[in-house]
Amino acid sequence: MLPVPFNTLPNTALKPRKLGKGEILFRQSDPPSFLYFLRSGHVQLRRHTEAGEAIIIHNAHGGQTFAEASLFSSNYHCDAIACEPSELVAMNKIQILKTMRQNSLFAFALSARFATEMQAQRRKLELFSIKSAPQRIFAAIADGMLTGSVTSLAADIGLTHEATYRALAQLTRQGKLVKTGRGRYELAKIESRTTG
Amino acid sequence: MLPVPFNTLPNTALKPRKLGKGEILFRQSDPPSFLYFLRSGHVQLRRHTEAGEAIIIHNAHGGQTFAEASLFSSNYHCDAIACEPSELVAMNKIQILKTMRQNSLFAFALSARFATEMQAQRRKLELFSIKSAPQRIFAAIADGMLTGSVTSLAADIGLTHEATYRALAQLTRQGKLVKTGRGRYELAKIESRTTG
DNA sequence: CCAGATATATGACTGAAATCATATGGAAGC
DNA sequence: GCTTCCATATGATTTCAGTCATATATCTGG
Structure with missing residues (x-):
């Protein structure tokens, strides 16, 4: 099951995907159409410098969502590559935005999810420091x-x-x-x- | 000026505060009534173990907002102490929630802010790793x-x-x-x- | 039950960042 | 112009986590 509040999205907004090791989910240049829930596996988000060095932006693991910022952006800011065989659910950006407009409870719950995630990440960052x-x-x-x-x-x-x-x-x-x-x-x- | 979208809040929702070094902004046990924008200074969010050891949850510096999760929570999860003389703006939680309900653009912009912040934090966490x-x-x-x-x-x-x-x-x-x-x-x- | 894989646990050694120290270049205030 | 303070920069030493190695306990699958 998807995490709150994505579990309330209509099935039409969702698309299961499977990726093999090394497969590319999206590229920096792609128009951002989806955010993702990673059921299992490991997906890495990467940018590249002009000289070609890879910069790791994020490592997503099972149970996590990623590319949330694509909701509010007209570009992905990185490439997404499966480092292990991965099962995902692609969640349609347009339909999520529509749901946010039509259903204020959904919008509210999404904000709550983001805020809670922020708090957890700040704590973890402090841990790493x-x-x-x-x-x-x-x-x-x-x-x-x-x-x-x-x-x-x-x-x-x-x-x-x-x-x-x-x-x-x-x-x-x-x-x-x-x-x-x-x-x-x-x-x-x-x-x-x-x-x- | 406050960061988007807090800059659109009515003045009645805002309350400037100044703290001296070591002053307490709120305690874990306080009902969460505000989130904060830190104009300048340094505020530390801390929890304490049962044995009394302090666990640092977050270090907020000038230009940052904190305690966003309190919007969606009935408790602060930590104490907030000024480590240096600090200037803040307390933003009323109830009025923000009300603005979110009444103004979907505000709610949308707030989600966008949170999502962007999450993305930045994930990047920074990856940096620290x-x-x-x-x-x-x-x-x-x-x-x-x-x-x-x-x-x-x-x-x-x-x-x-x-x-x-x-x-x-x-x-x-x-x-x-x-x-x-x-x-x-x-x-x-x-x-x-x-x-x- | 047995074999292999994985998690727990610790010892020895290495390497890299922290710490301590020192020197210089600029900016700020008088 | 001079002094003070801070940022820049690098050298010497120490400390501590990483790496490599080894051993045991537990779990898993045949």
């Missing part, structure tokens, strides 16, 4: 980001899994985290101070 | 982020100014950038390959 691995991991766990595996957390917060495991061990020794199981850590409720 | 200083700086310059001083760029992209100057020198030696003046660098138009 923490240089120290232990501090970054502590903040990530405080943000409730350790839901799956430690490995996936590590990838999510821009650290190697080795650095992550080490920092988790250190934070546990320091009493800032408690290890509740293999690969499971929680915030310590009461700050304890131990060297280590 | 580049570990190598030279590569990060190259991407930042390709994104047109070197408008002011090198020092402010360095702070903006999460590197020390020393690392930034060194990387700029290296990229220039490699022919990927051209130095157009003291503290001024641009992308080289044609990729040249030199060791260094």
Whole structure:
């Protein structure tokens, strides 16, 4: 199912797509007709410098939407390439704009979605600006980001899994985290101070 | 002047505020009545763990808006504290919501603002996920982020100014950038390959 | 049940950015 | 014009995350 409020769009506005590894979803020069929900896989948004160097704008993963700004723009600002086999839903821009005009609740919910996303991204950006691995991991766990595996957390917060495991061990020794199981850590409720 | 579309709000929706260093703008427990435009200064949004550790959610600087998500929420999710003397404009949440309902152009422009902001943040997040200083700086310059001083760029992209100057020198030696003046660098138009 | 794959965990070593230090060029204020 | 302050720039040292290696635990599929 699509995330709110896209789940209320008529089926005529939606078009499923499948991409193989390396396939191009759209190019910078294409007129932007769709925004996308990525069911599964990995799509990369890229720009290129005049000298031909690729600049990665965004990495979209399963469950995420992307190219939202194309709603309000007459150009895509980047190319979109599937880095893995990917399943998507293309959502028609014109029909979304029409729905926004006709259905103020939809427009409202879309704004809410954008605002919430902005907030989450600001938090994540602040997380990435923490240089120290232990501090970054502590903040990530405080943000409730350790839901799956430690490995996936590590990838999510821009650290190697080795650095992550080490920092988790250190934070546990320091009493800032408690290890509740293999690969499971929680915030310590009461700050304890131990060297280590 | 306020950024689009807040500049179209009636004056009754706006309330200027000044905060001294360390003053609290709002607390997590406060009902969210305003979103804010920060004219100048530095406001930090923070949460606290049960053990009392502060988690920085966002650093707002001059020219930015923050607490947008409060429009759609019944709670602030963090405390807001001025880290420097700051001038703000508090924008009334109720009146903004009312304007959104009554003026679809305003609602549309607000969505557009949010979507653009999301896009910019995703780009910046991708920038921060580049570990190598030279590569990060190259991407930042390709994104047109070197408008002011090198020092402010360095702070903006999460590197020390020393690392930034060194990387700029290296990229220039490699022919990927051209130095157009003291503290001024641009992308080289044609990729040249030199060791260094 | 067994084999292979993946996640967890940690040790050793390396490399790159942070830190600390120093020097110079410009801009701003007196 | 002179002083002060900040940005630019680079050298020396340290620190810490990355990389490479190894071992074990758990999960998955045949």
